[in-house]
Amino acid sequence: GSGAALLVILLLLFVNFRHQRKLQKQRINELETEKQLTATEAVLKGEEQERSRLAKDLHDGLGGMLSGIKYSFNAMKGNLIMTPDNAQAFERSMDMLDSSIKEMRRVAHNMMPEALVKFGLDAALKDFCNDINQSGALKVSYQSIGMEKADIHQTIAITIYRIVQELLNNSIKHAEATAAVVQLAKENDQLSITVEDDGKGFDVASLQQVQGIGWNNIQNRVEILKGKLDVQSTPGAGTSVFIEIKT
Known part of the structure; x- marks a missing residue:
């Protein structure tokens, strides 16, 4: 009788131990997943902050410089006497400058769209x-x-x-x-x-x-x-x- 009771107790303890281990393993897996997600979230957050900073630098820094160059070129144009060929080359350069400004704005916009923030x-x-x-x-x-x-x-x-x-x-x-x-x-x-x-x-x-x-x-x-x-x-x-x- 006591031997059978002991066996039942041992069996119950073993079942309980296995259940606890299973729960522990499950919790460890959950924590691992949580840790991975937190790490991924931190990386993506860092990416967004970097994108935002780069977009601002591009728009305000490089954008301002290119617009300044365009303004200087336009001012020079009125004071220069150019041959037709030179005038054509000058206009081509102005078009390229315009395209560069547009492309730079497009890149900055993709990095951090103004409409999203505003x-x-x-x-x-x-x-x-x-x-x-x-x-x-x-x-x-x-x-x-x-x-x-x-x-x-x-x-x-x-x-x-x-x-x-x-x-x-x-x-x-x-x-x-x-x-x-x-x-x-x-x-x-x-x-x-x-x-x-x-x-x-x-x-x-x-x-x-x-x-x-x-x-x-x-x-x-x-x-x-x-x-x-x-x-x-x-x-x-x-x-x-x-x-x-x-x-």
């Missing part, structure tokens, strides 16, 4: 889609639902903006799409982002192996926002990405 996510995404449409690289249709009075924290807004930027770049460079749809919708505290294209698509099972497409960046950013990511795609039939987060 007017929020909805306006910034609308601007970004318009820029792509004007470039002729892709025909993008942008829709927003319930965003009229939405107040989205700037960190979340920047992260979502980068995700959409990455997804549309994929549509252009890798999927070779001709048309895309971007939808931003807010209902209560749920924010959803949908990006669809008519590109060549891929096998979702091989998502981790897809090279040079920045899927890691997208997944990391969604995880940082504690969101859900759903990717639907089949070779030859386009791609649909749905993201849902709590704001």
